Structures are given as structure tokens and as C-alpha cells.
Amino acid sequence: MMAFGFGTHPPAGGRICVVGAGFMGCVIATLYARHGYEVVLCDSQTVMLDSYAERARPIAATLADDTLTVEAILDRVSTEASLKTAVAGVFMVHEAVQEVLETKQAVFEELDRLCPPDVVLATNTSSFLISDIATGMSRRERMVGIHYITPAHIIPVIEIIHSAFTPPELVAWGRAFVQSIDHVGVACPERPGFLINKIQFAMLTEIYRLMDEGLASRDDIDAAVRLSLGPRLALWGPLLTEDLIVSKKTALAVTESLFHQTGDENYAGRKVLRDLVDQGHLGAATGQGWYRFEDDVDQVTEERDRQLRALLDWLREADPVERLNVR
Known part of the structure; x- marks a missing residue:
């Protein structure tokens, strides 16, 4: 069994680091803050960090009923350019950098060095296998895919992607975490397309064929x-x-x-x-x-x-x- 220092459920109001302040990172950080987590948004590009509040305000407005709540959500997100500083005291790091395998591998190799063994390392990858991303990690058993479906703050389903080295306890923990933000976790083993894209593109591929053939x-x-x-x-x-x-x-x-x-x-x-x-x-x-x-x-x-x-x-x-x- 994987030994989580914080138990089998995420700590209420605990600290999360989101790596990558692009569109998905912005949405994910705001969603976590909406549900009471303290969030550190990390990106090497300070311009992305500086523009976070402006980009996140309309997202927060869809999650809250009043201006005060929107501001409270944004106040729970801090920004930090240093990854070492950003991961201090977190129970989870959620990576949302660009969808380039080498970039993700480098991020997780560094996270593996910086974070204690009981910190969960999650990726929002939409296409890469967990085992491929974790190539350079020494403690890859604490890695899991937590993949949002766009628009992530509205679509309630999240894919929990696991590999052969992922303990069942981490998958269960992932479900509990997803539930804590009022989403529904659907677990699936790593494979091309995971679950939702595999279903979605089976339909789309047939539709493309129908259009190519001029049938509809x-x-x-x-x-x-x-x-x-x-x-x-x-x-x-x-x-x-x-x-x-x-x-x-x-x-x-x-x-x-x-x-x-x-x-x-x-x-x-x-x-x-x-x-x-x-x-x-x-x-x-x-x-x-x-x-x-x-x-x-x-x-x-x-x-x-x-x-x-x-x-x-x-x-x-x-x-x-x-x-x-x-x-």
C-alpha cells in the first residue's frame, strides 16, 4: 500500500501547486481555489503569472454568485516563478504545461527531486502515457493522470489515468480528490486516447469518413x-x-x-x-x-x-x- 502522509483523502483547505499558467492551468487553479484549496500557480513566464487574475476572473464568475466570492477565489491563488518555492508545503502538484512529451518529462523529473515521497504528482496530459512521462522519475508510483475535459470548470467528468505501477490506493485517492471539487472521476488504465477521446474519436473518425465519401x-x-x-x-x-x-x-x-x-x-x-x-x-x-x-x-x-x-x-x-x- 502506498503510504500517504495525509491519509486516504485530500486535506480540506490544503495547499496545491499547479504548474503551467496557460489556459488549462488557469482554469484548474481557479477551480481548486473555488473549492477551498490554497493554490500556488507556477510558471517560468512571469507575464503569464501577472495576467492570471485578469484571465481567471470570468472563470471564477461562472463558479460564484457574487463579486465578493469571486475575489475570495482569486485571493486563494498566489503566483510563483520558482518551482522549488512553489512546491513547498503542498500535498499535490498538478502539471498543466504544454503538450510536449520532453517538456513534461523534464517537469516531472524535477518534481520528483523536489517533492517528498508523500506528495501526489498529477498530470493533465490529454495524449501521453503516464509511464512515458514518468521515465526519469525514481518514485513514479506517486504519479497519476487527472485529466480535465474542456471547459474544465463546467464539464463535471475527470479522467483518472493509472499505469501498471499506480497503486489502487492512489486511484481511490484520486476519486476522493475529484469528488472534493464536485466532479466525477472515471478511472481508466493508460492507453492511447484514454477513455473519452477513444470513444469520441471513434465517432468522429466515422463522421470524417462519411464526409470524405460525400455520403452526408x-x-x-x-x-x-x-x-x-x-x-x-x-x-x-x-x-x-x-x-x-x-x-x-x-x-x-x-x-x-x-x-x-x-x-x-x-x-x-x-x-x-x-x-x-x-x-x-x-x-x-x-x-x-x-x-x-x-x-x-x-x-x-x-x-x-x-x-x-x-x-x-x-x-x-x-x-x-x-x-x-x-x-
């Missing part, structure tokens, strides 16, 4: 997703949506049909889906699919339709695309 227009693709897939995914996510919408037998038949038509292995029916079909766990209609349903199918369907109608009514009334003034 920009407007038709966005309308199809925004008014069919989008509301369902926003309400329930992909697996619960499948439980609520279609029998697992049908889902398996569709994947097999697509595989036979295209030869694309990505469409081959997966073992997890076949196992559910073999067990008779077909979704809401049978009381169990990916999820177990306590209510009967008629009640579930009624509530499903109520939620979906409410969201679609809101989309029609709000007309969010029109408000963006795009063409």
Missing part, C-alpha cells in the same frame, strides 16, 4: 446526432441507452450485419454483448441488461419517454445552435 452533409450529420443520439446519450450514456431502446439480440444482429457488409472488425459482435444475449439479459424488457431494472418495463418506458420529451422540448425552446450565431 455537415448539417445533416449534426442534426442527426443532436436530435437523435445526442439527447439519449446526454440523459443516459451509451450502455443504459441501449438497455432502454433496443433488445440485446437486435443490437448483436445489427453489429453482425454491419460486419458482414463491411468486413470491418470494429463491427464484429463482442464477447460482452454475446454473453448478455446468451444469459437472456436483453435490457429493460427482461429486467436486466447492462443494468438491473427495479420497475417493470411499462414504468421504465413511461419514465424514459418523459425524460426524453422534456429534453427535446428544452432544445427546441432554447435553440442553442441558433444562439451561437453560426452559419
Whole structure:
């Protein structure tokens, strides 16, 4: 078990160093301050530190209801150009420097020398493997990925990326920390794309292909997703949506049909889906699919339709695309 000097949960009001005062570092530092942590924002470029408050004020304004609270948030963030000084007394360092592997490796090699063993070292990398970043560290077991999704102060999910050398206790600690800032942690092992980008770009890659082949227009693709897939995914996510919408037998038949038509292995029916079909766990209609349903199918369907109608009514009334003034 990894021995954290401050226990299994982050200390309330403790001190955090955020390395990198660019866009993401600015957002992350402000978010931590909003939830009561004392933050030291560190960057070798003093111009970035000097402009922090100006750049952070509109971010803080989205997290607070009044001017006094906004100023209190900003007051909890100090700036420091010296990394050695910035990490003094912290329980965690969160790196948010530019997405260049050599730069991140150099930062973590220095942090590993400067910080006591019980300080958690976190990276906001969106693409690199934790094990690659930690190449020069001697105590890499205290490193974890805490990856925000833009806009980080609004999107509530954070990826907690772990490697083969990451103790389970650190992943649990990461979940507790993320919960302390009113976000939801989703843990995944390091792999290209992690979790969210892997899902997101699977869809986008297929969309790019459709456009390359001239099979669908920009407007038709966005309308199809925004008014069919989008509301369902926003309400329930992909697996619960499948439980609520279609029998697992049908889902398996569709994947097999697509595989036979295209030869694309990505469409081959997966073992997890076949196992559910073999067990008779077909979704809401049978009381169990990916999820177990306590209510009967008629009640579930009624509530499903109520939620979906409410969201679609809101989309029609709000007309969010029109408000963006795009063409």
C-alpha cells in the first residue's frame, strides 16, 4: 500500500501547486481555489503569472454568485516563478504545461527531486502515457493522470489515468480528490486516447469518413446526432441507452450485419454483448441488461419517454445552435 502522509483523502483547505499558467492551468487553479484549496500557480513566464487574475476572473464568475466570492477565489491563488518555492508545503502538484512529451518529462523529473515521497504528482496530459512521462522519475508510483475535459470548470467528468505501477490506493485517492471539487472521476488504465477521446474519436473518425465519401452533409450529420443520439446519450450514456431502446439480440444482429457488409472488425459482435444475449439479459424488457431494472418495463418506458420529451422540448425552446450565431 502506498503510504500517504495525509491519509486516504485530500486535506480540506490544503495547499496545491499547479504548474503551467496557460489556459488549462488557469482554469484548474481557479477551480481548486473555488473549492477551498490554497493554490500556488507556477510558471517560468512571469507575464503569464501577472495576467492570471485578469484571465481567471470570468472563470471564477461562472463558479460564484457574487463579486465578493469571486475575489475570495482569486485571493486563494498566489503566483510563483520558482518551482522549488512553489512546491513547498503542498500535498499535490498538478502539471498543466504544454503538450510536449520532453517538456513534461523534464517537469516531472524535477518534481520528483523536489517533492517528498508523500506528495501526489498529477498530470493533465490529454495524449501521453503516464509511464512515458514518468521515465526519469525514481518514485513514479506517486504519479497519476487527472485529466480535465474542456471547459474544465463546467464539464463535471475527470479522467483518472493509472499505469501498471499506480497503486489502487492512489486511484481511490484520486476519486476522493475529484469528488472534493464536485466532479466525477472515471478511472481508466493508460492507453492511447484514454477513455473519452477513444470513444469520441471513434465517432468522429466515422463522421470524417462519411464526409470524405460525400455520403452526408455537415448539417445533416449534426442534426442527426443532436436530435437523435445526442439527447439519449446526454440523459443516459451509451450502455443504459441501449438497455432502454433496443433488445440485446437486435443490437448483436445489427453489429453482425454491419460486419458482414463491411468486413470491418470494429463491427464484429463482442464477447460482452454475446454473453448478455446468451444469459437472456436483453435490457429493460427482461429486467436486466447492462443494468438491473427495479420497475417493470411499462414504468421504465413511461419514465424514459418523459425524460426524453422534456429534453427535446428544452432544445427546441432554447435553440442553442441558433444562439451561437453560426452559419
